[in-house]
Amino acid sequence: MRRLGYRAVDIIVDHFAHLSTKRVGSLKARQEMEAIFREVIPKEGMDPGELLDFVEKEVVPNLTHLDHPRFFAFVPGPNNYMSVLAEFLAVGLNIFSGDWLGAPAAAQIELVVIKWLTDLFQLPESAGGLFVSGGSMANLMALVLAVHHKKQPEKVGVAYCSDQTHSCIERAIRILGKERMELRTIDTDERFRMKGEQLSRAIQEDKGKGKQPVAVIANAGTTNTGSVDDLKRIAEICEAENLWWHIDGAYGGVGILDERQQELYVGIEQADSIAIDPHKWWFQPHETACLLVRDQSQLSDVFYMMPEYLKDVDLSEEEINYSNYGIQLTRSFRAFKLWMSLKTFGLNNFALAVKRGIGLAELAEQEIRKYAGWVVVSPASLGIVTFQFHQPGWSKEKINQLNQAIMDEMLKSGFAMLSSTALHGRRVIRLCAINPRTTEEDIEQTIYQLDSIAKKRALFATAD
Ligand SMILES: Cc1ncc(COP(=O)(O)O)c(C=O)c1O
Missing domain, CATH: 3.40.640.10 (Type I PLP-dependent aspartate aminotransferase-like (Major domain))
Structure with missing residues (x-):
């Protein structure tokens, strides 16, 4: 039990330690997952060490990392290690x-x-x-x-x-x-x-x-x-x-x-x-x-x-x-997680981490405003900023398609992930920056890459 447990801890800590150098995620098709995981209910058990090998090889690489510093889509999930331990203890003691x-x-x-x-x-x-x-x-x-x-x-x-x-x-x-x-x-x-x-x-x-x-x-x-x-x-x-x-x-x-x-x-x-x-x-x-x-x-x-x-x-x-x-x-025992982390870090550090997210979205807004063709649709508010790439003379539909394509290409690159939404009838790109492990460089690089993708796509697009 200890040996297996230490291995699980290693998987988690390696994940925390190397996350920023990994792809944000890789969207795999159902067929690919079927090929790896589909089987009839196993009648006989297997060696748990080998099962952990399989988990490391097939489960871990097929996840989207909501805690990745360049996951800016939907609502990121930048959890902390003390809460992971709290969850582990709560489950282990079956509280x-x-x-x-x-x-x-x-x-x-x-x-x-x-x-x-x-x-x-x-x-x-x-x-x-x-x-x-x-x-x-x-x-x-x-x-x-x-x-x-x-x-x-x-x-x-x-x-x-x-x-x-x-x-x-x-x-x-x-x-x-x-x-x-x-x-x-x-x-x-x-x-x-x-x-x-x-x-x-x-x-x-x-x-x-x-x-x-x-x-x-x-x-x-x-x-x-x-x-x-x-x-x-x-x-x-x-x-x-x-x-x-x-x-x-x-x-x-x-x-x-x-x-x-x-x-x-x-x-x-x-x-x-x-x-x-x-x-x-x-x-x-x-x-x-x-x-x-x-x-x-x-x-x-x-x-x-x-x-x-x-x-x-x-x-x-x-x-x-x-x-x-x-x-x-x-x-x-869900309360355990928040209790353990508030006791470890203190409310002041939570406040600093929240302020950081708010500041990072403000930085993203500043960066977007530096590049030609981009329009801020909703300014940074509580860690979220939305924006759109425009081309003079293009129809609304074509602009919507272009913005969707920019995001899709970014996701494919594995560098960062953003999501889209509609605001008063406009399709916009949305960036949510609440992960305190995101760096200023992460933000600058993401906006730079979005702009490069946008300009390349606009250049090769045919007129309406
Ligand atoms: C404002 C708001 N309310 C409710 C929800 C739903 O919460 P949950 O996904 O935890 O069920 C969300 C999730 O993104 C949210 O942003």
């Missing part, structure tokens, strides 16, 4: 985080970390929350709370969000049942923030139609552009209309650690619930997210269950059973 009896230390650590987080967002003493698998789950649970605490059973409820809101909100509404809760999308302004006037109007219109406005989902850092809605304004509207106010801070909630950004977060302390995703910009391995709520009892009001076969774990209110505050009974 059960469903109830106090299963692991008093785990429950207490989760209580402590949740309190650190609710204090950070200045939620009241009554506040609480729990660790969940991801932002999608946290947002779904928030909407379940909204329905339970605000919706009148006989009315069709309406939730409001902006056109920049993550698609998991629409999925959550689908799960809740569109006949019970509708989702109404509000336009965004030129900075991709929800239009407050339009929100107020929509609420009045829906009331006029006999529907019941139930919840508003605001963004603290949109996936597309890192924009933060006007939280103060939305807080006022929610308070006046008695709506559940949820903030999706899955991507950008952590930006509150940068004092230069704090103005953006004024009002967040009035939220009924906040989703954050430590597996994004809090440098945690995947499946580390949290739902924070204004009042911990709002969770147990909805999720508390005590069947006969669990009576032995029903100790007292003090000895918390986290399974009564969420969907999962059997839960892994």
